[in-house]
Amino acid sequence: MANITDASQNKVRTAEEVNFEVARAMANIVQSTLGPLGRDKMMVDSSGRTVITNDGATILRETNFTHPTASLIVGVARTQESESYDGTTSAIILTGELVQQAEGLIQRGVHTTLIERGYNIALKEALKHLDKLAVEISNDKQLVQVAEVAMTGKQAEAYKDTLGPLCVQAAKSTRPSNVNILVRPGASVEDSLATTGLMLDKQMMNHGMPKVLKEGHIALFDCDLTLPPHTAGVNVNFTDGEAADLYAQKRKQDILTIGQYIIDKGANVVFSMKEIDPVLSEFFARNGVIAFRRTNNSLLEKVAETTGAMIVSSLGDLEKEDLGKSGMVEEVSNPAWDKPIMKFSDVSNPVGYSILITGPTEHVASEVARALDDAIGVTWLAHNQKEIVNGGGSTHVNMAMHLKQFANSVGGLEQLAVEAFANALEVIPATLAQNSGLQPLPSIIALRAAIASGTTHASLDVFNGGVCMDDLAVVEPKKVVSVALESATTAASQILRIDNIIQAKEAEFME
Numbered sequence: 457m458a459n460i461t462d463a464s465q466n467k468v469r470t471a472e473e474v475n476f477e478v479a480r481a482m483a484n485i486v487q488s489t490l491g492p493l494g495r496d497k498m499m500v501d502s503s504g505r506t507v508i509t510n511d512g513a514t515i516l517r518e519t520n521f522t523h524p525t526a527s528l529i530v531g532v533a534r535t536q537e538s539e540s541y542d543g544t545t546s547a548i549i550l551t552g553e554l555v556q557q558a559e560g561l562i563q564r565g566v567h568t569t570l571i572e573r574g575y576n577i578a579l580k581e582a583l584k585h586l587d588k589l590a591v592e593i594s595n596d597k598q599l600v601q602v603a604e605v606a607m608t609g610k611q612a613e614a615y616k617d618t619l620g621p622l623c624v625q626a627a628k629s630t631r632p633s634n635v636n637i638l639v640r641p642g643a644s645v646e647d648s649l650a651t652t653g654l655m656l657d658k659q660m661m662n663h664g665m666p667k668v669l670k671e672g673h674i675a676l677f678d679c680d681l682t683l684p685p686h687t688a689g690v691n692v693n694f695t696d697g698e699a700a701d702l703y704a705q706k707r708k709q710d711i712l713t714i715g716q717y718i719i720d721k722g723a724n725v726v727f728s729m730k731e732i733d734p735v736l737s738e739f740f741a742r743n744g745v746i747a748f749r750r751t752n753n754s755l756l757e758k759v760a761e762t763t764g765a766m767i768v769s770s771l772g773d774l775e776k777e778d779l780g781k782s783g784m785v786e787e788v789s790n791p792a793w794d795k796p797i798m799k800f801s802d803v804s805n806p807v808g809y810s811i812l813i814t815g816p817t818e819h820v821a822s823e824v825a826r827a828l829d830d831a832i833g834v835t836w837l838a839h840n841q842k843e844i845v846n847g848g849g850s851t852h853v854n855m856a857m858h859l860k861q862f863a864n865s866v867g868g869l870e871q872l873a874v875e876a877f878a879n880a881l882e883v884i885p886a887t888l889a890q891n892s893g894l895q896p897l898p899s900i901i902a903l904r905a906a907i908a909s910g911t912t913h914a915s916l917d918v919f920n921g922g923v924c925m926d927d928l929a930v931v932e933p934k935k936v937v938s939v940a941l942e943s944a945t946t947a948a949s950q951i952l953r954i955d956n957i958i959q960a961k962e963a964e965f966m967e
């Protein structure tokens with residue numbers, strides 16, 4: 457990468473060439489990870505920290521790029537990730553190919569403005585055709601399939617029988633941002649748990665507190681549950697031991713009064729954002745109350761939202777109506793885990809969804825959790841937009857074939873750009889074939905033939921070679937494909953445009 461990270465290293469090349477090379481080189485980096493048989497990348501930083509990943513966005517995020525053009529392409533991956541949760545590798549490969557195709561046209565004397573215009577015409581037409589190729593989701597099995605395809609090539613794929621249905625339940629329950637994923641090393645991935653209530657990585661203060669509570673009444677405080685400390689500089693002197701004992705007893709009594717007050721209001725689960733006095737915690741344990749101290753603000757708000765509790769700022773403010781409800785509060789533990797978790801089910805406002813991912817090691821559990829997070833997003837997208845398309849190169853070859861015909865109706869040199877766009881789309885099946893040990897060109901030709909003879913949904917059979925004639929053998933949400941087309945076209949156009957500006961400045965500088 458050294459020769460493309462700094463344009464000034466080679467003064468003979470123009471900035472234009474360097475820009476194109478950056479786009480192509482970045483596509484090359486992620487290319488080998490595409491598809492079910494794609495390989496992983498091991499990213500190592502200067503301190504030896506390693507990340508092993510198959511995800512295009514992660515690879516580009518972790519790579520140390522210095523060339524400004526690289527940030528445009530990293531932006532493509534970011535847009536793709538935030539808008540459609542998947543398809544980052546495809547989006548980057550497509551950007552690189554669109555740039556490469558443009559380069560060919562520039563060499564033939566086509567101006568970048570015409571290429572950009574032609575690319576935009578092609579994009580619009582490709583999206584129109586994509587709408588026609590899309591199929592409406594008709595059952596949960598298809599959603600499970602979407603989740604499984606999203607986990608393709610990642611460690612999580614090995615556990616898709618457990619994780620696929622989990623993704624569907626989560627996606628049907630809430631938005632991806634409301635899904636809370638906890639990780640525990642120890643136990644196998646198949647032992648992972650999920651609930652529409654809340655699971656919190658939080659331990660009760662005292663071992664004597666109940667492990668299970670039916671009918672939890674939850675009080676939330678964002679203040680200390682302790683006695684106010686003496687003002688600085690105040691000394692308390694005792695003249696005899698009895699007075700000291702009396703004073704200590706009085707303070708203890710005051711703390712117990714706080715506890716009794718909370719219990720009298722009906723609470724049996726107490727969260728404090730700050731401290732809870734150990735004497736009070738002991739009192740709670742003896743009276744069947746579960747207490748948690750030092751709960752951070754976001755957790756406190758999550759508990760408030762899910763259980764319908766009000767967060768109160770002083771003890772005296774607590775009223776019965778402020779208490780939240782959970783039909784079942786339980787501590788879930790496993791001998792293989794280092795610490796238990798708290799589970800709140802049957803809550804009054806199940807807005808979220810919690811998943812506990814377990815795995816043999818911290819690394820596996822975290823990697824699975826990351827993949828699951830993406831897969832839930834993709835499944836949610838499919839569930840909400842209700843539209844899926846055939847994967848495995850099918851959609852891309854269909855769009856390419858359509859664009860090649862459509863190009864004839866486009867006048868001017870833009871026609872060449874529309875054809876170039878069509879050729880660029882075929883980089884997806886070509887890469888899928890290559891990564892699966894198949895010959896790219898014969899694979900694409902076979903796929904084109906199958907589609908031309910009427911099997912529109914035909915896709916690449918990457919495991920056995922040849923063409924798979926089953927409909928919806930591999931599915932992905934339509935939006936994963938459309939966002940990739942849009943962001944790749946935008947980035948390629950930007951690279952073509954920026955290139956002109958850089959050329960002008962360099963010419964001035966060299967005079």
Ligand code: ADP
Nearest residue numbers: 489490491492542543544545546608847848930
């Ligand atoms: P991305 O970051 O672009 O999602 P992936 O490595 O997840 O990259 O690969 C996605 C591509 O692999 C899509 O084009 C999808 O259609 C294809 N794909 C996934 N599973 C299969 C399969 N079993 N057979 C053929 N193609 C597949």
Ligand code: MG
Nearest residue numbers: 542543605606
């Ligand atoms: Mg993917």
